[in-house]
Amino acid sequence: MATRILLVTSSILGEHGQSNALANHLRERAAGRDELAITHRDLAVDSLPHLGLEELSSWQVAADERSAEQQVLAQRSDDLIDELQAHDVLVLAVPMYNFGIPSQLKAWFDRVMRAGTTFRYTEQGPVGLVKGKRAVILAARGGQYAGTENDTQTPHLKAMLGMIGITDVSTIYAEGLAMGDGLRNAALKEARQAIDSLVERL
Ligand SMILES: Cc1cc2nc3c(=O)[nH]c(=O)nc-3n(C[C@H](O)[C@H](O)[C@H](O)COP(=O)(O)O)c2cc1C
Numbered sequence: 001m002a003t004r005i006l007l008v009t010s011s012i013l014g015e016h017g018q019s020n021a022l023a024n025h026l027r028e029r030a031a032g033r034d035e036l037a038i039t040h041r042d043l044a045v046d047s048l049p050h051l052g053l054e055e056l057s058s059w060q061v062a063a064d065e066r067s068a069e070q071q072v073l074a075q076r077s078d079d080l081i082d083e084l085q086a087h088d089v090l091v092l093a094v095p096m097y098n099f100g101i102p103s104q105l106k107a108w109f110d111r112v113m114r115a116g117t118t119f120r121y122t123e124q125g126p127v128g129l130v131k132g133k134r135a136v137i138l139a140a141r142g143g144q145y146a147g148t149e150n151d152t153q154t155p156h157l158k159a160m161l162g163m164i165g166i167t168d169v170s171t172i173y174a175e176g177l178a179m180g181d182g183l184r185n186a187a188l189k190e191a192r193q194a195i196d197s198l199v200e201r202l
Contacts, residue, residue, distance in 0.1 A: 002037040006087035010105040019140035023093035048107040077111040096141040128165020142178030
C-alpha cells in the first residue's frame with residue numbers, strides 16, 4: 001500500500017517562495033515512485049478565514065442538530081481533519097513570517113486542533129487522537145534561528161502537532177536565505193539533499 005503524504009504549503013510568494021521550492025523539490029523526488037502518493041494543499045491559494053465564534057460554536061452542536069449555516073461551518077474543519085487522518089505523513093513547508101508561522105497555516109491548525117475530535121482533555125492532561133503519523137517540517141527562513149530562543153516557530157509547531165498526537169516530528173531547515181547568495185545557495189542545497197534522503201526513507 002502507498003505511503004500517503006499530505007504536503008501543506010503556505011508561502012504567500014507563489015513561485016518565488018523558497019518553502020514552495022522545497023515542497024516542489026519533494027514532489028519531484030517523490031514523483032515516479034508508485035509507493036508514494038502526495039496530496040498538496042496550498043493554504044495561500046485555498047486560504048481559510050480566521051476562526052471565529054460562530055464556526056467554533058458549530059463544533060459544539062451535535063452534527064444532527066446543526067443549523068444549515070452551522071453544518072457548512074463545521075464541514076470546513078471536518079474535511080481538513082478527515083484529510084489529515086487519511087494520510088500517513090504530514091509535510092509542512094513553512095516560511096518564517098515575522099518570527100512565526102504564516103497566518104494561513106495557523107488558520108489550518110485552528111481547524112484541525114479540535115477538542116473531542118483530534119485531542120481530548122483528561123485528568124492526566126491532553127491526549128492526542130491523531131495516531132500513527134509522522135510529520136516533517138521544511139522550514140525556510142530569511143535569517144538564522146534554529147536552536148536559538150528566537151526560533152519560536154519550531155517549538156510552536158511541535159507543541160500543536162504533539163497536542164493532537166503527532167510526536168514524531170523532524171525538521172529540515174533552509175536558513176539565511178536573505179543573507180547573501182553564498183549562504184542561500186548552500187542552505188538550499190543542503191535542504192534539498194536532506195529532502196532527497198527523506199524521500200528515500202519514506
Ligand atoms: C511578510 C514576511 C515576513 C518575514 N519575516 C521574517 C522573519 O521574521 N524572519 C526571517 O528570518 N525571515 C522572514 N521573512 C523572510 C522569509 O522567511 C523568506 O522569504 C523565506 O524564503 C521563507 O518564505 P517563503 O517560503 O515565502 O520564501 C519574511 C518574509 C515575508 C514575506
